[in-house]
Amino acid sequence: MEGELVLLGGGGGGGGGGSSGVSTNESAVLSNVEVVSEACSYPAESELELGLGLSLGGATGKTKPATATSSWGECGRILTAKDFPSVVSHRTKNGGPSVSVSGTKRAAESVSHEGGSPTGISGSSQVVGWPPIRAYRMNSLVNQAKSQRADEGDSGIGEKDKPKDALKKKLNYNGNKISSTTTVNEKGHLGFVKVNMDGIPIGRKVDLNAHSCYQSLAQALEDMFLRSTNSVGAEKEQLTKASKLLDGSFEFVLTYEDKEGDWMLVGDVPWRMFVSSVRRLRIMRTSEANGLAPRFHDSNERQRSKPI
């Protein structure tokens, strides 16, 4: 019954988000809302026209806010994010983040609990876009860390009271110490590299630090550029099969430009080496990729069939 769904007590019962008992036409959303307003009477809060669905011309800011102890608390809880199982990232009681389907959070590990770097490769517990620091500023921080690493060997760059090591160690990103494995391309975009696909004018950016192997990267790119509209539920199976962008069997193949400006086929070198030398990616027509460095048949990393 929709009424029950809405008047939930704290915590449980949200099961299935909107699926159980809530019909899929839009009026269901409104009817839930209406049930609440009828079930509880707001003490003299007629200005709070919340229960009436769309308030057209009503709530223009002149409504008085509810007094401190809101009557809402008395009526029971309205559907909130907690009722939608794991679709909105929120903290569990012990403060650790929970995994979010929407992808705003990465691994569920909370680095702050451990006080050290996480073990998982893609185990960055960072939330996308948090803390809110402009990409421009982040790049600058990273670039400085880079040059400080580069300067390591130099003597006599002015007086330096504090050892550079201390500074270096403190600059962790993604929970790992900055090392050649942290992707910092020429502009220091902290893992984001540009991807263009032949025939598509709009380029995208992909975060290499979110991936730990070619498969996952290729999968992400397939989703970005080649996704069909009916991919629901297909995610899991696609992860296990070899990416068509990598095995040369497809009309397109994934290539990258390295630090020296050469274009190479993706997949030949160990992942970490790739990550430290890649400048940008291009999904190229296989027909045009003929001149590129021939692919080695590196067997360990992936299963693939011989290219046709």
Added chain:
Amino acid sequence: MQKEMAYSFPDEVLKHVFSFIQSDKDRNAVSLVCKSWYEIERWCRRKVFIGNCYAVSPRMVIRRFPEVRSIELKGKPHFADFNLVPDGWGGYVLQWIAEMAGAYPWLGEIRLKRMVVTDESLELIAKSFKNFKVLVLFSCEGFSTDGLAAIAASCKNLRELDLRESEVDDLSGHWLAQFPETCTSLVSLNISCLGSDEVSFSALERLVDRCPNLRSLQLNRAVTLDKIANILRRAPQLVDFGTGNYAAELQPDVFSNLAGAFSSCKELKSLSGFWDVVPAYLPALYSICPRLTSLNLSYATIQSPDLIKLVSHCPRLQRLLFLIQVLDYVEDSGLEELASSCKDLQELRVFPSDPFGVEPNVSLTEQGLVAVSLGCPKLQSVLYFCRRMSNAALVTIAQNCPNLTRFRLCIIEPKTPDYLTLDPLDAGFGAIVEHCKDLRRLSLSGLLTDHVFEYIGTYGKKLEMLSVAFAGDSDLGLHHVLSGCESLRKLEIRDCPFGDKALLANAAKLETMRSLWMSSCAVSFGACKLLGQKMPKLNVEVIDETEPPDSRPESYPVDKLYIYKSVAGPRFDMPPFVWSMDEAVKILH
């Protein structure tokens, strides 16, 4: 009607009067008085500001204001700065340029923020506007030095070229040499965002040499310290200077040359840049410190003692931006020293050098901000990153600084409570909105319940922009804000348990705002569709990179939602991962 007006001035008189009215708000009010005023005003409006490039179409602007000389456009939502808006979302300026090229041959100034600007757009600008003077590309992307070369080569009277924080594909440094020898008009040049190799220094020197009116110059990181003196000696009239790299082996002659060059700049009031600082070179600035009103050290990895020494030489400092190093000395006392020496401070920004650091042993805490609030009564604008906060501290800050207009606090770990009491920080932020009656911009962080929004709705009557993350308990929170904040224009929310109810109940409010962003909240697809259908003056856009929202039940929450008022209808340049909820635009992708 015109004939019946008791007081009827000739148009020229009204035009003259209107020319003194510069603010958009006033101009808009003028145009509402009567039809003839509307007509006169629209023909003499020279400057147009469009806060959301999709709120109106170029054609509509051109139709209403035929004689525009200066335009400012903003594109992507603010959260694009933090990678929350996927690439390819939109904000393309090309169509605007193309339409204006035909309609505004005398267009002289283009200012863009968060827009995608291609080389084609830049080439079109260079070709189309003979009197082009000012190009500001703030946080833009999509262009390369080729486009800049076109601008440099064609714009004979270019006064201002400002590329701050933009992403430029550096193909070659030779674009600077494209400024013709006859170009002597530059007043402001900001190339701080350019990459390492792509500035031809000799071309830069020659350019600076021949532009006697150059007042503002921001170099990029590639320009080394030893070259700064050369530049400064060619431009002693500079008012605003951004150094490049500020690191080199300490050499007495380089130092004295630099110190001498700085001291010859008698007008210098504002400094920035300072990448890779070698502290030993900071004293070269001492001679100009007493005149400085603005100092941006937010990229400077210098340490507190050196920073404090520098700042203590700058008693007239009004604006200080700096980077706090999380190392093992006390930063709060540094801020205390600052508070005692810079009584005129109006704006303070403190950035973390180690935003993802795990260690809790912060050397910068809330005490630093409290100290500044106590010592600097003129404080108006705060951006502060820290790792802990208390309600008591916030109340103190609020009481000390009732003139705050912008308060942005970022406690780095989401949902951090008051470290003393473990309470939510509702009361603290409540004090901020209550005491700071002119507060226009607020960013929240830490552990917050619906109560904080109640305070905001009650007291934040002048609040125009609110940023919320990981806060609130229920729709009531959102309802408080939407129903209480009368001046609200921009609201951006991420990771909060706000759903359909408050949004639908306050739908009309959305038409009075510029935009609303909600990501990782609990707004259902059904509610988005309803809003789209019922509110024709709003563009309701759902962003989802994984799959179309209609492939799931309607009650399923959308990933990202961007709602903005528009008279232009749904836009035509949406990428595949953005869906418009407008009824006229069926979901066809």
